[in-house]
Amino acid sequence: MLLLGLVLLQVTGASGITDVVAAYNLTWKSTNFKTILEWEPKPINHVYTVQISPRLGNWKSKCFYTTDTECDLTDEIVNNVNQTYLARVFSYPADATDYAGEPHFTNSPEFTPYLETKLGQPMIQSYKQVGTKLNVTVQDARTLVRMNGTFLSLRDVFGKDLSYTLYYWKASSTGKKCSSSLEWWCLQSSS
Numbered sequence: 001m002l003l004l005g006l007v008l009l010q011v012t013g014a015s016g017i018t019d020v021v022a023a024y025n026l027t028w029k030s031t032n033f034k035t036i037l038e039w040e041p042k043p044i045n046h047v048y049t050v051q052i053s054p055r056l057g058n059w060k061s062k063c064f065y066t067t068d069t070e071c072d073l074t075d076e077i078v079n080n081v082n083q084t085y086l087a088r089v090f091s092y093p094a095d096a097t098d099y100a101g102e103p104h105f106t107n108s109p110e111f112t113p114y115l116e117t118k119l120g121q122p123m124i125q126s127y128k129q130v131g132t133k134l135n136v137t138v139q140d141a142r143t144l145v146r147m148n149g150t151f152l153s154l155r156d157v158f159g160k161d162l163s164y165t166l167y168y169w170k171a172s173s174t175g176k177k178c179s180s181s182l183e184w185w186c187l188q189s190s191s
């Protein structure tokens with residue numbers, strides 16, 4: 001009899017937990033500081049709310065009760081791109097207006113925008129070939145990082161930490177496809 005009681009208790013305990021599915025596979029996607037947190041799974045009968053904070057600082061909620069599996073956190077991280085951030089995704093039952101239970105949440109990996117944002121594909125603003133020299137001007141991409149009310153460029157944010165490397169090759173000799181930003185050079189050298 002005691003054994004049966006224990007089994008029953010475990011079963012009800014388990015079904016209570018499966019009411020709300022915890023998010024998993026939390027992933028930061030960030031390019032030129034545009035930063036989105038993605039996770040799984042697509043919700044069935046539940047919703048998510050995201051929180052973000054500087055490492056163990058004040059939690060701020062975003063993307064309230066969403067059925068999406070991503071949340072744009074750009075506005076939060078551009079305030080200080082050198083800060084290390086942590087996010088967490090809470091799961092709530094979809095029909096719970098005043099959810100009393102302890103909400104399930106999953107932590108994201110830590111994210112430091114300055115070190116981890118990917119650089120978008122550079123745009124070639126102009127180029128000029130003079131004899132054997134090639135003068136290439138790369139457009140300085142705008143970011144969503146603001147200072148004194150204006151948006152900073154990648155160069156403004158990274159300063160000397162930002163450098164570009166120019167690769168070129170003869171399209172005809174290697175059969176390689178050119179990246180679109182370098183297409184002009186492939187056209188020139190294949191003639």
Ligand SMILES: *[C@@H]1O[C@H](CO)[C@@H](O)[C@H](O)[C@H]1NC(C)=O
Binds near residue numbers: 025027
């Ligand atoms: C987590 O996400 C990555 C890439 O988005 C994917 O390759 C992987 O299969 C996912 N893992 C699980 C357990 O779904």
Ligand SMILES: *[C@@H]1O[C@H](CO)[C@@H](O)[C@H](O)[C@H]1NC(C)=O
Binds near residue numbers: 081082114
């Ligand atoms: C961020 O950190 C880098 C490298 O430590 C530094 O050069 C840069 O000035 C910092 N930027 C801001 C906005 O604090």
Ligand SMILES: *[C@@H]1O[C@H](CO)[C@@H](O)[C@H](O)[C@H]1NC(C)=O
Binds near residue numbers: 126128135136137
């Ligand atoms: C390269 O081109 C840019 C823009 O056309 C120009 O401002 C710059 O002076 C040129 N640099 C050299 C070394 O020719």
Ligand SMILES: *[C@@H]1O[C@H](CO)[C@@H](O)[C@H](O)[C@H]1NC(C)=O
Binds near residue numbers: 147148
């Ligand atoms: C922003 O404004 C402050 C004070 O108004 C000034 O000291 C600083 O140089 C400005 N920064 C930039 C990048 O313009």
